[in-house]
Amino acid sequence: MPLIEFSDKGLYCRAGGFYIDPWKPVDKAIITHAHSDHARWGSKYYLCHAQCKPLLQMRLGENNYQAVEWEEKIFVNGVQVSLHPAGHMIGSSQIRIEVNGEVWVVSGDYKIEDDGLSGKFEPVKCNTFITESTFGLPIYNWKPQIEIFQNIRDWVCRNKELGKTSVFIAYSLGKAQRLLQCLPEIGLPIYVHGAIWNAHQAIVSSGFQLPDVKRITYETPKGSYLENIVIAPPGTEGSAWMKRFYPYAVGICSGWMQVRGTVRRKNADAGFALSDHADWKGLLQTVTETTAEKVYVTHGYQAVFSRYLNEIGIAAAEVKTEFGNEEEENSAAVAEAQETIDNNQ
Amino acid sequence: MRQFAELVQTLGTSTKTNEKLDALSEYFSTANDKDKVWVIAIFSGRRPKRAVNSTQLWTWCNELAQLPGWLFEECYHAVGDLAETIALLLPEAIPSDASYPLHYYLETLISIEKQDEAIRKAFILRSWQTMTQPERFVFNKLITGNFRIGVSQNSMVNALAKTVKLDPSVIAHRISGNWDPMATSFADLLSENTLTKDYSKPYPFYLAYAIEDDVNSLGEPVEWQAEWKWDGIRGQMIKRNGELFVWSRGEDLMTDKFPEYHALRNHLPNGVVLDGEILVAQNSSSSQRGDEVFPLPFALLQTRIGRKNVTKKQLTEAPVSFCAYDLLEYEGNDMRETFLIERRVLLEKIVKSINHPALLLSPLIPFSTWEELANLRSQSRNMGSEGIMLKRKDSIYQVGRKRGDWWKWKIDPLVIDAVMIYAQKGHGRRSSLYTDYTFAVKDGDKLVGFTKAYSGLTDKEFAQVDQFVKRNSLEKFGPVRTVKPELVFEIAFEGIAASNRHKSGVALRFPRINRWRKDKTVNEINTIDDLKKMLELYGK
Numbered sequence: 001m002p003l004i005e006f007s008d009k010g011l012y013c014r015a016g017g018f019y020i021d022p023w024k025p026v027d028k029a030i031i032t033h034a035h036s037d038h039a040r041w042g043s044k045y046y047l048c049h050a051q052c053k054p055l056l057q058m059r060l061g062e063n064n065y066q067a068v069e070w071e072e073k074i075f076v077n078g079v080q081v082s083l084h085p086a087g088h089m090i091g092s093s094q095i096r097i098e099v100n101g102e103v104w105v106v107s108g109d110y111k112i113e114d115d116g117l118s119g120k121f122e123p124v125k126c127n128t129f130i131t132e133s134t135f136g137l138p139i140y141n142w143k144p145q146i147e148i149f150q151n152i153r154d155w156v157c158r159n160k161e162l163g164k165t166s167v168f169i170a171y172s173l174g175k176a177q178r179l180l181q182c183l184p185e186i187g188l189p190i191y192v193h194g195a196i197w198n199a200h201q202a203i204v205s206s207g208f209q210l211p212d213v214k215r216i217t218y219e220t221p222k223g224s225y226l227e228n229i230v231i232a233p234p235g236t237e238g239s240a241w242m243k244r245f246y247p248y249a250v251g252i253c254s255g256w257m258q259v260r261g262t263v264r265r266k267n268a269d270a271g272f273a274l275s276d277h278a279d280w281k282g283l284l285q286t287v288t289e290t291t292a293e294k295v296y297v298t299h300g301y302q303a304v305f306s307r308y309l310n311e312i313g314i315a316a317a318e319v320k321t322e323f324g325n326e327e328e329e330n331s332a333a334v335a336e337a338q339e340t341i342d343n344n345q
Numbered sequence: 346m347r348q349f350a351e352l353v354q355t356l357g358t359s360t361k362t363n364e365k366l367d368a369l370s371e372y373f374s375t376a377n378d379k380d381k382v383w384v385i386a387i388f389s390g391r392r393p394k395r396a397v398n399s400t401q402l403w404t405w406c407n408e409l410a411q412l413p414g415w416l417f418e419e420c421y422h423a424v425g426d427l428a429e430t431i432a433l434l435l436p437e438a439i440p441s442d443a444s445y446p447l448h449y450y451l452e453t454l455i456s457i458e459k460q461d462e463a464i465r466k467a468f469i470l471r472s473w474q475t476m477t478q479p480e481r482f483v484f485n486k487l488i489t490g491n492f493r494i495g496v497s498q499n500s501m502v503n504a505l506a507k508t509v510k511l512d513p514s515v516i517a518h519r520i521s522g523n524w525d526p527m528a529t530s531f532a533d534l535l536s537e538n539t540l541t542k543d544y545s546k547p548y549p550f551y552l553a554y555a556i557e558d559d560v561n562s563l564g565e566p567v568e569w570q571a572e573w574k575w576d577g578i579r580g581q582m583i584k585r586n587g588e589l590f591v592w593s594r595g596e597d598l599m600t601d602k603f604p605e606y607h608a609l610r611n612h613l614p615n616g617v618v619l620d621g622e623i624l625v626a627q628n629s630s631s632s633q634r635g636d637e638v639f640p641l642p643f644a645l646l647q648t649r650i651g652r653k654n655v656t657k658k659q660l661t662e663a664p665v666s667f668c669a670y671d672l673l674e675y676e677g678n679d680m681r682e683t684f685l686i687e688r689r690v691l692l693e694k695i696v697k698s699i700n701h702p703a704l705l706l707s708p709l710i711p712f713s714t715w716e717e718l719a720n721l722r723s724q725s726r727n728m729g730s731e732g733i734m735l736k737r738k739d740s741i742y743q744v745g746r747k748r749g750d751w752w753k754w755k756i757d758p759l760v761i762d763a764v765m766i767y768a769q770k771g772h773g774r775r776s777s778l779y780t781d782y783t784f785a786v787k788d789g790d791k792l793v794g795f796t797k798a799y800s801g802l803t804d805k806e807f808a809q810v811d812q813f814v815k816r817n818s819l820e821k822f823g824p825v826r827t828v829k830p831e832l833v834f835e836i837a838f839e840g841i842a843a844s845n846r847h848k849s850g851v852a853l854r855f856p857r858i859n860r861w862r863k864d865k866t867v868n869e870i871n872t873i874d875d876l877k878k879m880l881e882l883y884g885k
């Protein structure tokens with residue numbers, strides 16, 4: 001019997017009686033990371049990394065949580081479970097399970113480059129590897145973070161010269177904090193949308209050091225944004241809420257910005273291909289390093305990536321999951337934060 | 346090449362015209378002269394021929410990237426642009442500080458065009474290897490030849506004007522016509538050098554925007570000149586130095602395609618440039634409309650464009666005329682700064698004195714009110730035209746597409762199918778007939794009247810409707826008769842607005858009967874909801 005089955009509630013380990021990132025309420029859930037397509041509401045018990053727990057509390061409220069450290073071995077119904085850094089966002093983990101010497105690893109979302117916040121990704125040797133494939137096409141190859149950060153700072157300075165506010169669009173959980181690391185060096189005040197403010201507070205209160213930001217409220221005088229920096233989540237582009245930043249330029253931070261057409265379609269002034277997912281080379285490298293005999297490919301370009309793996313001699317199959325819409329999460333979060341602002345008015 | 350790649354990057358992502366202009370003038374004030382000439386050439390549609398085709402490009406890219414063909418296709422599908430897909434897939438370049446200039450690549454591409462494939466391949470691969478990703482993208486774009494980067498020729502001209510301190514119209518003129526970017530220097534291109542005087546050089550065309558507002562907003566009808574809008578090819582006829590040249594708006598020299606025009610070489614005085622429409626017109630002898638212009642369908646003209654050699658048969662079946670509507674040069678002088686009415690007087694004089702079937706005068710449409718003109722416009726199709734051109738009588742001949750002085754008012758009316766519910770007798774000639782009707786659309790199982798409409802039927806049709814009204818009257822209210830709702834008409838109108846005074850809640854602008862829908866029953870007419878949808882879409 002396979003260690004993990006693909007059920008209609010999610011990835012299921014029958015031997016351990018638990019699910020990994022289930023998309024329906026279950027008794028026992030092990031969570032890779034706090035993005036809403038992976039961590040969903042309604043389960044009776046959640047196991048996650050210690051840094052992930054405050055984020056789950058923020059998103060899902062009080063529940064029965066158990067936090068563990070990376071590589072800490074625990075046993076669930078006799079199944080050995082351990083979490084390993086996935087490098088995707090703060091507290092993001094791969095889940096390793098072992099029964100009678102057989103090892104399966106569920107990657108969750110991951111990226112190879114150490115972003116300075118999320119922990120350094122480590123490939124985990126296993127027999128079967130379940131990988132994401134969000135950017136599973138060879139056109140997606142990321143530049144080093146240091147280079148992208150420099151481009152971002154140059155862009156902010158250029159906007160300032162032109163008398164414009166720099167408005168970044170970044171996921172409230174993960175991307176916003178990553179982006180924040182490169183901005184203080186410029187020396188301009190940084191204003192954030194309520195959804196990002198909430199995530200920021202949760203992360204800071206769990207002991208992380210993040211640069212200072214100011215929350216955007218109705219009391220913030222309009223002139224204070226001018227030539228400064230704003231971070232807002234996806235979904236705010238082109239909204240009435242944005243008008244207060246005029247004149248401004250919009251820069252979107254997302255792996256999808258690798259393609260010019262996406263930048264244009266989003267009507268962005270600049271696109272920064274800053275992604276929290278592995279690029280094509282990263283996916284290939286990881287699959288190889290796990291030395292897995294069998295690879296299951298989930299959310300993203302699963303058909304393309306699994307076909308390619310098979311062609312280069314790695315047995316692979318695609319699996320349909322309900323992962324992969326972080327953007328929707330953010331729209332909901334945006335709406336929520338928007339409401340808070342509106343009610344405070 | 347790096348600088349050009351940056352320019353393209355800025356032009357491609359910037360959403361503001363001003364930023365694009367700034368990027369262009371920055372480029373024109375810093376790039377080297379040979380590159381500038383090429384940029385002008387590229388942005389005005391002059392590209393080198395394809396030295397390699399796209400299949401070769403992606404085959405070589407796959408060789409370098411070591412990808413299976415199906416995976417390349419998946420990538421292309423995700424990117425949607427061949428040049429960009431290749432730029433993204435090529436293995437990382439060997440870092441190099443040496444960036445060759447744009448003209449080096451373009452001129453090498455031209456020089457190897459006829460060489461062996463191995464030589465062309467070697468050049469492409471060598472180029473890729475030393476280029477950054479944005480450079481590879483523009484390089485591939487130049488080769489594949491579909492360089493649309495969101496900048497109009499107009500913007501380019503304006504940016505150039507700013508840099509070299511010349512009037513945009515002067516620049517537009519100088520960069521038009523025949524010139525070879527490889528053999529032309531930047532200084533030569535922009536200077537009026539008599540040695541290199543090109544007698545064939547056309548003026549840049551003045552183009553009209555479609556009118557968006559109510560025509561009433563244009564002010565007094567008396568300040569405007571109206572002409573039919575012809576559905577042919579916009580062209581310029583030039584007679585200079587004893588030679589005749591005919592250009593199309595696409596800036597193709599088309600003189601040889603139209604032997605009909607050759608006779609005009611002997612008739613037109615030197616130093617004359619006419620703006621007009623190339624069209625297949627009915628001969629005045631075979632036309633029942635006297636010497637009026639009556640063009641035949643555009644499809645006929647198309648049979649003439651594609652051909653290199655014109656047959657006798659074509660010359661008789663699809664004879665081409667030049668329907669002139671403006672005069673840009675007279676006695677060798679640039680007339681574009683004089684008023685349209687003055688140019689028109691001279692134009693009429695020239696065309697009439699020549700009196701040749703290959704050169705016609707685009708007639709003026711007399712009108713005194715906008716309503717009258719709107720009615721005439723609704724008959725554009727009967728005139729073989731696609732609407733009306735409105736030109737301010739005191740307008741000068743500008744460069745490119747400009748708002749304000751010239752407008753095209755095409756027939757593209759809104760239409761709705763409605764049933765006649767009331768009829769009333771007309772006036773004057775038609776005072777004995779029921780010619781004024783009120784129409785209704787459906788509102789659930791009721792009918793709701795929404796407009797009156799008068800013109801649009803032939804005398805014969807009016808007589809038929811009149812008969813129907815007399816036989817199917819339900820009630821009489823003074824001069825008005827309620828009619829059995831049975832006859833369906835297509836009502837055309839120019840605009841729609843919300844109205845409290847009308848029961849239907851809408852008021853139509855210039856409503857008229859487009860045609861009698863004898864094929865439709867009252868059950869098939871439009872509904873009040875359809876009108877409301879139109880109100881939402883167009884009611885501003």
Ligand SMILES: [Zn+2]
Nearest residue numbers: 035088109326
């Ligand atoms: Zn995620």
Ligand SMILES: [Zn+2]
Nearest residue numbers: 037109323324
């Ligand atoms: Zn995911």
